[in-house]
Amino acid sequence: SQQGEEDPQALSIQEGENATMNCSYKTSINNLQWYRQNSGRGLVHLILIRSNEREKHSGRLRVTLDTSKKSSSLLITASRAADTASYFCATPYGATNKLIFGTGTLLAVQP
């Protein structure tokens, strides 16, 4: 399977704490994307980091990319209860750029 791995599988933190999720992938990439999924339904694009970038910020999100280790991390700072969701990394693959998803991290932020 080309599917990436994410860890931890589940993470429970208190509001205000930081949450870090890690993703490993298997193939060479053009970019890596992070998505959020609420209640097992539609995915929302959070941030994209290109293969020549090492770090990117967007609001309370910070993404790093290490292409030598084929890994990425997503940091959510000052978490809120509304951040409770599943988070997936994804890489576009092949000529059609279909997304290959990681296994996901279920984040629960306790108020």
Place this chain on the structure above:
Amino acid sequence: GAGVSQSPSNKVTEKGKDVELRCDPISGHTALYWYRQSLGQGLEFLIYFQGNSAPDKSGLPSDRFSAERTGGSVSTLTIQRTQQEDSAVYLCASSLFPGQASYEQYFGPGTRLTVT
């Protein structure tokens, strides 16, 4: 503007019946993807459309699955003779240009299919 829409949002069907799932992509998006999310397999790619043609059907799990797209817009995913293992959330996504890795894919809310 309107996002990607899918219908129905939920579908319960009996084993052996055929089902049709519909996706309305964002207007002007020429690339359309179908994905499936199930407990055992996670999120997996099914089929890709570029306009009305489907150059990548590599993710369709069996010949019971088919899809079409008309007018470069609406797409229908059909599952014939449904099996219990077809139970999953079926997600549709569209993107502005085909084959552009840097372009975000916009996802619909999904159709939850339950085969009893």
